[in-house]
Amino acid sequence: MILALLWLVVTNLTGMVPSKHRHWPQAYALIAVGLPVLVAVFVVDGVFAGLIVLLMAASVLRWPLRFFLRWLAALFRRGEGEPS
Numbered sequence: 105m106i107l108a109l110l111w112l113v114v115t116n117l118t119g120m121v122p123s124k125h126r127h128w129p130q131a132y133a134l135i136a137v138g139l140p141v142l143v144a145v146f147v148v149d150g151v152f153a154g155l156i157v158l159l160m161a162a163s164v165l166r167w168p169l170r171f172f173l174r175w176l177a178a179l180f181r182r183g184e185g186e187p188s
Contacts, residue, residue, distance in 0.1 A: 111134070
């Protein structure tokens, strides 16, 4: 849980620093580090704590999450028109 809170602090500090690339390289790095931390929180602290950390991470990384959800929606829409 301490790693998750430290990750959230680093993420917020990273968001305050100006970036030419709109923070996408930092977002990729934070996602790569944050996923194992999130899995560890789920395993060690339980589902409730994991869901809380997941919601906090989603609130910080909301743009990558939005683009991912749009990509998933487009992927499923593309699959609906094909014959079975």
